[in-house]
Amino acid sequence: GEDVEQSLFLSVREGDSSVINCTYTDSSSTYLYWYKQEPGAGLQLLTYIFSNMDMKQDQRLTVLLNKKDKHLSLRIADTQTGDSAIYFCAESFSGGYNKLIFGAGTRLAVHP
Amino acid sequence: EAQVTQNPRYLITVTGKKLTVTCSQNMNHEYMSWYRQDPGLGLRQIYYSMNVEVTDKGDVPEGYKVSRKEKRNFPLILESPSPNQTSLYFCASSRGQGGGATNEKLFFGSGTQLSVL
Numbered sequence: 235g236e237d238v239e240q241s242l243f244l245s246v247r248e249g250d251s252s253v254i255n256c257t258y259t260d261s262s263s264t265y266l267y268w269y270k271q272e273p274g275a276g277l278q279l280l281t282y283i284f285s286n287m288d289m290k291q292d293q294r295l296t297v298l299l300n301k302k303d304k305h306l307s308l309r310i311a312d313t314q315t316g317d318s319a320i321y322f323c324a325e326s327f328s329g330g331y332n333k334l335i336f337g338a339g340t341r342l343a344v345h346p
Numbered sequence: 347e348a349q350v351t352q353n354p355r356y357l358i359t360v361t362g363k364k365l366t367v368t369c370s371q372n373m374n375h376e377y378m379s380w381y382r383q384d385p386g387l388g389l390r391q392i393y394y395s396m397n398v399e400v401t402d403k404g405d406v407p408e409g410y411k412v413s414r415k416e417k418r419n420f421p422l423i424l425e426s427p428s429p430n431q432t433s434l435y436f437c438a439s440s441r442g443q444g445g446g447a448t449n450e451k452l453f454f455g456s457g458t459q460l461s462v463l
């Protein structure tokens with residue numbers, strides 16, 4: 235079945251780059267997503283990548299996709315304290331309806 | 347403002363006492379869904395609805411009911427809550443079925459923290 239895996243915690247120093255990794259199983263997923271959840275809030279779409287792309291850049295965010303290894307990563311450049319949150323990787327289910335399969339989420343802690 | 351509104355934000359109840367968590371969206375979205383979030387497990391889908399009067403089970407539907415009588419509302423009903431339903435619940439909606447990231451983009455409510463004693 236479908237499965238998305240992420241490491242649960244990441245701690246970085248303010249100003250450094252953060253890299254959050256994710257592996258997925260459904261090779262026919264059309265889109266892969268990164269959602270951000272700030273404390274006490276729902277998830278918000280951060281960025282997404284189409285499955286035929288290798289890389290997508292959006293300001294401080296870089297998404298890398300390795301389809302062969304089914305590996306997705308999110309790089310945040312110049313990490314700020316406001317980036318502290320839980321980041322969820324998600325793949326779109328190929329079964330023909332709107333369903334996203336979410337990973338368990340990576341809690342990013344940014345310290346001075 | 348485009349939003350998904352859930353109520354209540356916090357709810358403490360006792361085993362067996364029926365409860366309803368409401369969800370409403372103002373974006374005319376066809377697709378709505380309920381998730382529960384548990385530590386280390388991420389978000390798991392409970393039920394979803396692709397349109398009015400069309401609902402289907404997600405991955406963890408046991409102990410829950412939903413209804414979709416109107417496009418904007420998608421309440422989650424726990425007929426006889428049990429302690430293992432203590433969780434953080436999210437309602438989400440999106441424009442429609444398939445068709446790419448624009449249609450698939452989920453808008454989430456702020457969550458309902460439920461504790462069943």
